[in-house]
Amino acid sequence: MNEIPLGLLFGLLALLIVISAFFSSSETSMMALNRYRLRHQAKSGHRGAKRAMELLSRPDKLIGVILIGNNLVNILASVIAGVVFTQLYGDAGVIYATAALTIVILIFAEVTPKTVAALRPEKIAFPASLVLRPLLWLLAPLVWLVSSISNGLARLVGVEASAGNEAEHLAPEELRTVVFESGALLPKKHKGMLLNVLDLDQATVEDIMIPRNEVTGVDLESTGDEILQQLAESSYTRLPVYRGDINRVVGILHLRRAAQILRDGPEAFSAERLQSYTDEPYFVPEATPLPTLLMNFQKKKRRMGLVVDEYGEVMGIVTLEDLLEEIVGDFTTSPVPSEDEEIVADGDDWYLIEGGTSIRDINRTLQWDLPTDGPKTLNGLAMEYLESIPDGNISFYLQDYLVEIVEVSDKMITRARAKKVR
Template sequence: MDDLSLSAQLGLLALLILISAFFSSSETGMMSLNRYRLRHKAKSGDKAALRASRLLARPDRLIGVILIGNNAVNILASVIAGAMFTKLYGDSGVWVATGVLTFVILIFAEVTPKTIAALKPESIAFPASLVLQPMLVVLSPVVRFVNTLSNALARLFGVDAAKHTGEEHLLPEELRTVVFESGALIPSRHKGMLLNILDLDQATVEDIMIPRNEVDGLDLEDSVEDLLECIRSSEYTRLPVFEGDINKVIGILHLRKANRFLSSNIESFSVESIKRYADEPYFVPEATPLPTLLKNMQQRKARMAMVVDEYGEVLGIVTLEDVLEEIVGDFTTAGEDDSSEEITEQEAGWHLIEGGTSIREINRTLNWDLPTDGPKTFNGLAIEHLENIPDANISFYLGRYLVETVQVTDKVIESARVRKIGKD
């Protein structure tokens, strides 16, 4: 070093600082890459992403080659700085070199390049991979030796770097956070659908079924005239067929099939005609998760299922439309009367809610957080809270919600006005 002029030593020192900055920024840039974006780009054929993916497949080797280069450069820089400042200041030059070089490396070779790389990882990591990949090949024997020693030490702490595949997987909760925080990258409607799909596992058939007291069906013990009127006036395309009681279901009649015996000869219409064209009923337990129900309905090509409890009693029905509405929101059904909506907005933040409205529907429509781990309807939730059925209209607090009953019978709360109190 003594043979070099002071200006040459200064120039060499500046070059080494730049190389050190390259290694520091490469390390941070590589480790800050979004693995899922990188995987997407690699599958799309992006050459830079493919190089980075191969390097990150073994992060122990990548870090090894970066640190070998970075430490070698920093040590050489310290030797040059020591020689240069010793020539200028004598024996005290070592201390001056230590202070100056520490400050210069900290600012120009560590903090600044790493900050830039953390904010713009792809802009740093992709070009750096052009240098790091051949370096890894050239320094492979040294890297393997260093990794063998470091991996042996890591195994003492229960970490086996050799088994690391470089792949990461998101848990459902983590994926939900990614979708929720995607901002404008995903349209709000699509974001809502994705979140609904992720929440589908948390719902069961019981949460979305139509209760038996609201089910329209064909009771074969009714007169032929009543059966005809029910078929002609029905707003639904499928009707359960039973004998006397809905627990005695014998099939599901698609009204498209009913046209076959209604349009031909109306005098020949009979109970036997309904039985002949009715499809075999499909029964599902009330605790069936919605993803399981959807899969089974696809396999069976079923559009409606009868929901039963553990004793085999029919609790209600569930349709494919009900499941899909959990994902995409409510469908607009022809013939629906707007006046029969279960949730009606009123003044000053009040909402008129029918007692039979499901808690999940209320939460989804109004963005509320009523508890869903107990009763499934608003009437059930209110009665559970009160522990009795009120004799007259009353008001009460249901957590953060003020409830005023509007119509009460001796069996249920038919409707109530509800307003959220306080802010989230």
């Protein structure tokens, strides 16, 4: 090698540095590829993505062929650098070669190409796969030997190399982070809907049901005139029908089917006829998760369910509209226009809130973070904290919120003022 011209040796050394940079950038770019984006591109027919996915299906072999090539090139570069500097500086050339080659490889074959590859992984990985795939086939025996020894050592510490074949999965919280970091790729409204869908598993029917004391229904033990007037004035599409008590429900009445009764007038009305127009009631346990409820509504073609507790007592009703509001937010119109809103701004960051307002509704409307793992209403939350029904108007701190009791009945806190203080 001493007879080879220095110019040729320098040229060969530069080529080896370039090849080393290729292997270094290939390793970083392959490992930095977004697996989900890569899978989507491969399904769309992108050839580079398909080649990259094929190589990444066995990361142990991919890393093996890259490191084998990189080390062979760096060792050969070290030998040539030693020869060149020995010819130039004699015995001291070995020291000079070590120092110079270390700096050159570090800057031009490691840090720079790896930085570029980390920032633009697809631009490096896809073209590199054209070289790595045939190289993997060419060096297959050596790669197999190195991978076998490496995988054996990995098993000693509990790592299975074949796990790279398994599909990657995102936990719900990780998926929430992906949605949050989507930035302008997703409209704000769509992002909110996706996050609400992910939150469905954290809520049950009890969290969104209309409580029993607020349920409007038809009592067959009322007079005919009272029932007809209620049907004529009702703003709801569906009403539970019961005898005396909602626990004795006989069916669900769709007002469209009751139109004939209204047309015929009081003379043709009878409780038995009204009952014949009802559908069989659908009962839902209060602990049913919302995703399960949604699937059951879809499967059974239902839009309303009667919520029951473990003793079979009716606790309230839940509708498809209530469930959809958990995903898309409140609808623009309400079936029953109310003179008094449940949450009303009261100046200086205070809000006047009805005691029966759902904690989830308060959090969603005001962007607060009141606890939802206990009582479901503001009244329940306040009484759990106070451990009794207050005798008069008092105030107290509930985590980061100041609550003032405004109105109290014999059985519950009917209205309170609240503001976020921290």
